[in-house]
Amino acid sequence: MDKQNIMPDTIANLEQVKQKNSANIYKVIEQYKPISRVEIAKISNLAPASVTKITRQLMESGLITEVELQVSTGGRRAISLAPNSDNINIIAIKLGQNLLSIAHYNLSGDKGLNKQITIPKKESCEMLTDFLIGEIAKFITQPTLINEKISAISLTISGLVNPKQGVVISTPTYPFDHFPLANEIEKAFNIPTFIGNHTRCLALAENYFGATKHCQDSILISVHHGVGSGVIIDNKVLLGKNCNIGEIGHIQANPLGKACYCGNIGCLETEVSDTAILNKVKEAISAGKKSAIESDNLNINAIYLAAANGDQLCQSITEQAANYLGKSIAILVNLLNPEKIILAGKIITAGDIFFDTVKAYIKSQTLPDFNNKLEVIGSELSSDITIAAFALIKQAIYEGNLLQRIKV
Template identity: 25%
Template sequence: MKKHDQDFMKRQNRLTVFEIIKNQNPISRASIAKQTGMSATTVSRIVGELTEQGYILESEKVSEGLGRKSMLLEMVDASVLSIGVELDRHRMSIGLVDLQGNTVCSETYSRKDDESSDTTIERIAAVTGELLKRHSIERGRVAGIGVGLPGIVNNDEGIVVFSVQLGWKNVPLAKRLSELTGFKADVDNELKAKALSEHLKGAAIGSNRTALIGFGNGVGSALIIDGEIYRGAMNSAGEIGHSTVDPNGKLCECGKAGCLQTYINISSLLSEANHYRRIHSMEELFEARRAGERWAVYLIDRALMYMSITVNNVVCMYNPDSVILTGELIDKFPEIYEEVKSLCASRFVWEPLNGSFRFLRSELNEKGVIIGSGLMAQRRFFALE
């Protein structure tokens, strides 16, 4: 047990030093020791390992101020890459992510509703190989592969416990993907991955408590507290789309009646719109609303009301300092963000909490899950290597 604890502390110290250099470079060894409380010897040992492995280098710059001058440490951003994957009902996106969370390249592919898990996993492996070959990336530079997808995920085991949108249940995604690619694989809920990327690289930099809410093919949320993803006992924290708002309401695709998302998500809105006239896309639905068609105005206005209620519920539960709206509906229809923000301020956010948080849009948009998934794979790599 003692050796296990020592090994764990070594991994955590290594990850801490790595993250500080990555986020604050150029930086001196002395500054790292001061921030972490580690001894100068421990910091020098970790820095030596990271330098020898080619992840960092000593800069010719020297620290400013009084006293002894010291060389500064910088990250070699291209020394390690990871693969980030986003899976959704109709598409899959795959990209290469560097140490700073920049996407080196990315590709998006269509996906059929009824595509099996085996087919999807095989396609991810094939596309990954093609991407590395096309961009002449040596496999030894790849730290691992991360996948973000909708649903409940056992992130410790890399198992997709249940995903309504993908139609998957108990799929050992990480194990299968590792077998096919040869890379360690991490799997997590897509909004948790995106929340992490927004915290590290996007709209929520500097936030201590970030709530991210996604509106699109589903409805969900994720919370970052002091830089860590809040998961709950089953990693299902944030599944607000399946909270019940009307026990006698519409049947959700999860099999339960009256779920919140049945009043907001794309498939529910299009299904209800087709009771009035043939509508093929959300673009057509919004065009009908802009043309003043009463049924379309009603459907969208009702969805905006429930979006605002969702924001209020999340704010009341978690008291975040930042709330980020994201998802396909927010990305494609910018007016939604402004209208929900206005509704929250005027009607729906509980008065004592009104103005207590920053109201933000995602800055990373469609790249957020790729970046977050890739960064999760890197975090594991540098903690365990």
């Protein structure tokens, strides 16, 4: 028999139970605020003594607060509890292809100061990390933030990430190679730091606050410089042992397509990303194809707008992209049977021509029982670039590992 089964790591298990119970109580308080300890015990199915102990710890670290006195029917007074979210500050960051976005939120989700900075070319990940740390330092020492305690920092990035270890495995844009980015930031500021893949964190954000809030299983597909997805099953983002599930960008869409940096030919990413679409329209116009958009005003927003307004060239290229995407999404639907598909990225501004094509493909290539109930809709949150990183902090709170580390 496995040694681990005979002698379980009792201390680690107890710690996990403690974290889980704290997180459950915090979630109950957040959902039912203001709520008495008696009610918390009823809803969470925990013993009143445990509730008293855990809520005392949560109060000591400043995560919850006593808010008011309720007069019960018997005339006895019960003290209610509520999250102290407005007073907990976090910094949410998106490290984009050329742009660094930094924002301040409180834990209630109110966004405060935010800033976007163009990223100058950096030769090494150490140089990029120094730049990043320098910009975070400037941001948190601004007059409105300098006196605030920052409880956590989170950062999202495109590419392969191990959020459990805080490591960037690789990205198409930057020279990270299994680089402990979260640890470097945490060391610089002595603030708990989390990192995650941007698309998977956006899927999580939609699940907490957006289009999939009341839905258990969903898949978000994001089309930007690349193509990625985030799979939510049972209200949790799928990560697995290797931490990266949903890299649909390297599914082959066109065997006769262009070479991808991954070594494959005609990947979804080389066929339908914003860059691919922009290049296809440029090439078609250079080859003499007619379009209403001026060749000196060629950008991705103009292309999708022209497609929405009936420009034939832009429509046919967008439609082809939607075909490729629809085919890959159909595979995901057959595999995972989600309740909703969320599409994110500028491509959704092409409107019906895009959505109708994707939906038609899904309908023709998936089980009727799956597609009859499936909703295919646009992202509600992708315009807020840092909301994905904010969701990562919420996840850390709900899973308990940040709850233990916050001191307000």
